[in-house]
Amino acid sequence: MFRFFENLVDPYTDYPPQDKPPQTLFSFLSDYGRPFRKVFALTAFMAVIVAAIEVGLIYYMGRLVDMLDQDPAQFWQAHKTELIVVGLFILLVRPVLQALDVALLNNAIMPNFGTLIRWRAHRQVLRQSVGWFENDFAGRIANRIMQTPPAAGEVVFQAFDAISFSLAYLIGAAILLTAADVRLLVPLVIWFALYVCLTTWAVRRIGPASKAASDARSNVTGRVVDAYTNIQSVKMFAHHDREESYAKEAIETARKTFQVEMRIFTVMDFTLVALNGALIVGVIGWAIALWVQGQASVGTVAAAATLTLRLNSMTAWIMWALSTFFRQLGVVAEGMETIAQPITLVDSQGAKPLDLTEGRIELKQLTHHYGKDAGGLDRIDLVVEPGQKVGLVGRSGAGKSTLLKLLLRFYDADSGRIEIDGQDITKLRQDSLRRQIGMVQQDSSLLHRSVAENIRYGRADATDEEVFAAARQAQAHEFILDLSDPEGNHGYDARVGERGVKLSGGQRQRITLARVILKNAPILLLDEATSALDSEVEAAIQDTLYKMMEGKTVIAIAHRLSTIARMDRILVLDDGRIAEDGTHDALLGQGGLYAQFWARQSGGFLDTEDDL
Numbered sequence: 001m002f003r004f005f006e007n008l009v010d011p012y013t014d015y016p017p018q019d020k021p022p023q024t025l026f027s028f029l030s031d032y033g034r035p036f037r038k039v040f041a042l043t044a045f046m047a048v049i050v051a052a053i054e055v056g057l058i059y060y061m062g063r064l065v066d067m068l069d070q071d072p073a074q075f076w077q078a079h080k081t082e083l084i085v086v087g088l089f090i091l092l093v094r095p096v097l098q099a100l101d102v103a104l105l106n107n108a109i110m111p112n113f114g115t116l117i118r119w120r121a122h123r124q125v126l127r128q129s130v131g132w133f134e135n136d137f138a139g140r141i142a143n144r145i146m147q148t149p150p151a152a153g154e155v156v157f158q159a160f161d162a163i164s165f166s167l168a169y170l171i172g173a174a175i176l177l178t179a180a181d182v183r184l185l186v187p188l189v190i191w192f193a194l195y196v197c198l199t200t201w202a203v204r205r206i207g208p209a210s211k212a213a214s215d216a217r218s219n220v221t222g223r224v225v226d227a228y229t230n231i232q233s234v235k236m237f238a239h240h241d242r243e244e245s246y247a248k249e250a251i252e253t254a255r256k257t258f259q260v261e262m263r264i265f266t267v268m269d270f271t272l273v274a275l276n277g278a279l280i281v282g283v284i285g286w287a288i289a290l291w292v293q294g295q296a297s298v299g300t301v302a303a304a305a306t307l308t309l310r311l312n313s314m315t316a317w318i319m320w321a322l323s324t325f326f327r328q329l330g331v332v333a334e335g336m337e338t339i340a341q342p343i344t345l346v347d348s349q350g351a352k353p354l355d356l357t358e359g360r361i362e363l364k365q366l367t368h369h370y371g372k373d374a375g376g377l378d379r380i381d382l383v384v385e386p387g388q389k390v391g392l393v394g395r396s397g398a399g400k401s402t403l404l405k406l407l408l409r410f411y412d413a414d415s416g417r418i419e420i421d422g423q424d425i426t427k428l429r430q431d432s433l434r435r436q437i438g439m440v441q442q443d444s445s446l447l448h449r450s451v452a453e454n455i456r457y458g459r460a461d462a463t464d465e466e467v468f469a470a471a472r473q474a475q476a477h478e479f480i481l482d483l484s485d486p487e488g489n490h491g492y493d494a495r496v497g498e499r500g501v502k503l504s505g506g507q508r509q510r511i512t513l514a515r516v517i518l519k520n521a522p523i524l525l526l527d528e529a530t531s532a533l534d535s536e537v538e539a540a541i542q543d544t545l546y547k548m549m550e551g552k553t554v555i556a557i558a559h560r561l562s563t564i565a566r567m568d569r570i571l572v573l574d575d576g577r578i579a580e581d582g583t584h585d586a587l588l589g590q591g592g593l594y595a596q597f598w599a600r601q602s603g604g605f606l607d608t609e610d611d612l
Contacts (some may be wrong), residue, residue, distance in 0.1 A: 001103070001235070002103075002107055005103045005104065005107035005108040006107050006108065006111065006112070008039055008112075008464045009035050009036055009039055009108060009109075009112045009113075010112075011035075011112045011113075011115040011116035012037070012116075012119060013021055015120070015484075017123065017124070017127065018031075018124075018343045019342060019343040019346050019530070020343075021124065021339070021340040021342070022340065023336075025329060025332065025333050025336065028332070028336055028340055029152060029155070029332070030292070032113075032116060032117050032120065032152070033113070033156070035116065036109060036112075036113060039104060039543060040107050040109075040156075040160075042104060043101070043104040043105055043108075043109065043160045043164075044160060045164045046097070046100055046104060047160050047161070047164035047168060048083060048096060048164065048165075048168040049097055049101070050101050050165060051164075051165045051166075051167075051168035051169040051172060052172055053094055053097065054169060054172075054310075055169060055172030055173060055175075055176055055307075057090075057178065058303055058306050058307050058310065059176050059179075059303060060086060061302060061303060061306055062180070062297075062299035062300060062302050062303025062306070063299055063303075064299070065297075065298055065299040066115075066297050066299030067079055067299075067304075069298065078612055080382065080536060081508055082185050088514050091557055092097060097540070105157065105160055108477060109153075109156055109157075109160075110153055110156075111556050113115070113152065113156055114148070114149035114150055114152065114153040115155050116546075117148060117149040117153075118145065118146070118148075118149040119124070119149060119150050121145050121149070121335075121339045122145055124129060124339055124343075125141060125145060125338065125339065126478060127343050128294070128341070128343060128345075129343075129344065129345035129410060129411065130405070130410040130411070131345075131410065131411050132341070132344070132345075136222075136338070137221075137222030137223070137225065137226055138222075138224035138225065138229070139221045139222040139223075139225025139226060139229075140168070140218045140219065140225075140226065140338075141338055142221075142225070143217070143218045143222070144218055144334065144335040144337070144339065145295075145335075145337040145338070145339070147214070147217075147218075147331055147335060148331065148332055148334075148335030148339060149334075150329070151328040151329075151331035151332050151335065152332050154324060154325075154328040155325055155328045155329055155332065158324055158325040158328075159325065159587065160315065161321070162318055162321030162322070162325075162351050163318075163321065163325065165322075165390060166314065166318045168482060169314070170311075172186060173188065173307050173311065174189075176303065176307060177283070177304065177307070178188060179304060180296065180300040180304065181287075181290055181295065181296055181300065183290070184283060184287060184290075184300075184304055185284065186286075187278075187279060187282030187283050187286060187467070188282075188283060190282070191278060191279040191282065192277075194257060194275055195272075195275055195315065196321075196530045198271050198272065199267065199319065199322055201268075202264055202267075202268045202319070202322070202323055203322065203323070203326045205264045206261065206264055206323050206326045206327050206330070207262060207263040207326045207327075207329060207330045207333075207572050208330070209257070209263055209329035209330070209507045210326065210327035210328075210330030210331060211331070211333050212257045212260070212261075212329055212330075213254065213257040213258050213260075213330075213336050214331045214334040214335075215257075215334050215337075215435075216250070216253050216254035216257045216258075216344065217252070219250045219410075220247070220250045220251055220254050220335065221338075223246055223247050224247055224251045225584075227243045227246075228454075229248065229520035240597060250400075254380075261327070264323075265323065266324065268319060269319075271533070272315060275315075276311075276312045276315055279308055279311060279312065280308050280312055283304050283305075283307070283308040284301070284304055284305045284308055286304075287300060287301045287304035287305070288301055288521050298374070301327070309378040324605065329432075336606055344475035344579075345409070345411070345412055345430075345431050347411055347428075347430055348426060348427050351427060351428055351429045352423075352428060352429065352432075353425065353429050353432035354420060354421075354423060354425075354428045354429070354432045354433050354435075355421065355423065355427065356420065356421055356436045356522055356523075357421050358385045358386035358387075359386045359387065359420070359421070359423055359522050359523055359552065359553035360383070360384070360420065360421050360422075361382075361383070361384040361407070361418070361419070361420055361523070361553060361555075362382070362383045362417055362418070362419045362420075362422075363380050363382040363383075363403075363416065363417075364381060364417050364418075364419070365379050365380070365381060365415065365416035365417075366379070366380040366382075366403075366406065366413055366416035366417070366418060367379050367380070367413060367414045367415045367416050367417075368402055368413045368414050369414060369576075370402075370411075374578055375399075375402075375576070375584075376399055376402045377399040377403060377406070377413075377576045377579070378575070378577055379416070380399075380403070380416070380576075380577070380578060381578075382578065384473060384553055384554075384555065386553055387551060387552065387553060388553060388554070388568050388569065389549055389554040389556070389566075389567045389568045390554065390556070390567060390569045390571060390574060391555075391556050391557075391558060391564030391567040391569070391570040391571065391572070392481040392554045392555060392556065392557045392564075392570075392571050393557075393558065393559075393561065393564070393570060393571070393572050393573070393594060393597060394559070394572055394574055394579075395574070396572055398573040398575065398576065399573050399575075399576045400527075400557045400573055401527060401557065403438070403573075404525050404527055404555065404557065406418060407425075407437070407525065407555070408433070408434055408437060408439065408525070409425050409426070409430055409433055409434075410425060413582060420433075420436075420523070425485065427562035434525055435521070435559055436521050436522055437521050437523045437524075437525060438458075438516040438519045438520070438521035438524050439516065439523070439524075439525040439526070439527065440509070440512055440513055440516050440525075440526050441512070441527045441528075442528035444529050445508070446496050446503070446511060447496075448495060448496065448497060449495060449496070450489065450492065450493050450494060450495055450496075451471075451480050451483060451491070451492045451494055451496060451511060452464070452467055452492040454494065454496060454511055454514050454515060455470060455471060455492075455514045455517070455518055456468050456509060457515055458514075458515035458516060458517070458518035458519035458520075459518050459519050459520070462518055464492075466518060467492070467514075467518065468492075470514040470515070470517040470518040471492075471510075471511075471514045473513075473514065473517050473544050473547075473548075474510045474513040474514035474517055474544060475510055475544070476507070476510035476511055476513070476514050479507055479510075480492055480494075480511075483496075483503075485497075485502070496508075496511075513544070513545075516548070517544075517548060517608065521552075522551075522552055522553065523553045523554075523558075524548065524549060524552045524553070524554045524555075525554075525555050525556075526545075526554070526555070526556035526557065526558075527556075527557045527581060528557060528558060528559065528560075542563070545563075546566070554567075561597060561598055561601055564584075565584045566584070567583075567584070568583070569581060569582065569583065570582065570584055570594065570599075571585065572587070572594050574591070574593060579592070579593055580592050580593055580594055
């Protein structure tokens with residue numbers, strides 16, 4: 001039975017990804033809830049049925065009180081069929097209807113709706129550009145991805161479990177009181193009007209207060225995760241106190257925003273108790289007055305009393321449900337600030353896969369300043385012939401890494417274009433472009449997975465032997481065999497820790513090299529590929545690197561000039577422009593910037609004073 005309801009909606013059903021998701025709260029929820037529409041409609045209908053049964057039972061209790069006002073001997077004979085039917089309904093039919101209502105809500109909607117939102121939200125965020133991630137805390141992004149689905153699930157739960165039920169119950173109560181005596185409706189209507197005013201007052205304040213509190217909590221998460229992610233820097237610079245103060249500032253802001261939210265609930269609860277007291281006195285008192293005047297039966301008084309006491313117990317629940325509903329809407333709204341952001345770096349209409357035939361790269365008036373007036377690249381013209389090996393040299397900020405990022409289309413250039421084999425990369429599918437490019441970065445961070453999984457990230461269908469061979473080429477096989485983790489995994493099965501923190505910088509870089517070796521892409525980008533290696537390991541890997549480069553188009557950034565001296569060409573970037581272009585020997589002969597760098601370096605490094 002459970003499996004039937006759990007499988008009514010597939011949370012992973014196909015859907016068209018959106019570059020511009022809905023920007024309003026209810027359109028956002030409606031879009032995500034589209035696969036659940038039929039289930040939502042049935043659940044709302046069942047909520048009405050369950051509420052009608054509850055009101056009907058109260059009505060019948062009043063009728064039963066009136067029926068008891070006769071000779072006991074005649075009571076059973078006169079009403080036994082009716083009592084048996086009602087008893088069977090309560091014992092058999094009511095539990096089935098209640099079970100159907102609960103199963104739809106608890107088994108069909110709750111597990112699947114949150115899963116659908118989390119899955120689609122994660123997919124949406126993964127489509128964002130590298131630059132988008134660089135502008136926010138990873139912790140805050142993750143927090144919003146995690147807290148939005150349960151909040152949206154709570155919104156749906158309260159909508160059907162409390163709001164639909166309570167509205168149906170209130171309408172049924174009004175009908176019951178009207179049928180007993182229309183005058184009993186007067187205190188209920190007055191109470192309801194005041195209750196609506198209180199609810200409106202609370203809701204208008206709870207939504208913004210909840211959003212502010214949720215945003216403050218996300219900020220706390222972002223700051224805390226930032227400290228944990230960079231724990232080595234925290235320890236190295238002995239900034240525990242600074243990090244504590246930085247986190248405390250956000251935690252205190254979260255406390256104050258939560259205080260504002262809780263004050264609303266306190267006022268709401270106090271006012272609600274006063275309103276409910278007026279409801280009880282008004283309805284029951286009036287019913288007793290009518291009975292005294294002979295205008296109402298004892299059953300009417302009993303039904304009115306039961307109904308108002310039930311409403312009294314329900315109103316706090318309803319108010320809490322409503323406040324929870326709008327509070328969670330605030331959390332969803334805060335999550336939308338991340339999830340519903342438009343995708344700015346997208347494949348163009350009709351984008352095609354890269355048809356790489358030779359590996360020729362051409363830059364035409366390429367300009368990119370990251371939205372600033374300076375920095376990056378400025379009107380670069382460059383042709384890298386197929387199979388050519390090009391080294392990039394320059395001070396920090398000269399535009400070297402920017403060039404590689406634009407080649408990978410992590411950003412779109414401000415102006416100009418990049419062509420690979422005559423194809424404008426902005427007209428190509430991003431995934432097909434990046435599959436043809438291998439890159440080793442200076443920051444060789446790894447996924448918190450096994451060594452084998454990290455290497456196989458270069459080519460998912462690689463066999464174990466191919467993984468081992470790539471590791472051997474990267475001089476990583478021997479140390480990998482000695483690795484272990486706290487879960488008892490060893491060798492290639494050992495997990496490397498978040499961003500590979502359990503490994504040394506050199507070990508991480510060799511695993512990254514193995515990953516790129518396994519990928520074997522026809523275009524190779526190297527950004528300080530051996531910066532974390534000691535001289536002995538670097539010397540062993542140099543031959544591997546040059547073997548990797550055979551038959552590939554290569555662009556390599558290096559401060560350690562010895563690593564690029566054998567390149568076909570060396571480009572010197574200065575202030576976003578190509579200042580020099582030639583072979584190692586030719587550039588030394590020119591006596592320009594490259595010759596200065598070579599003369600100043602110690603052990604193959606650029607003078608750091610010129611790096612600023």
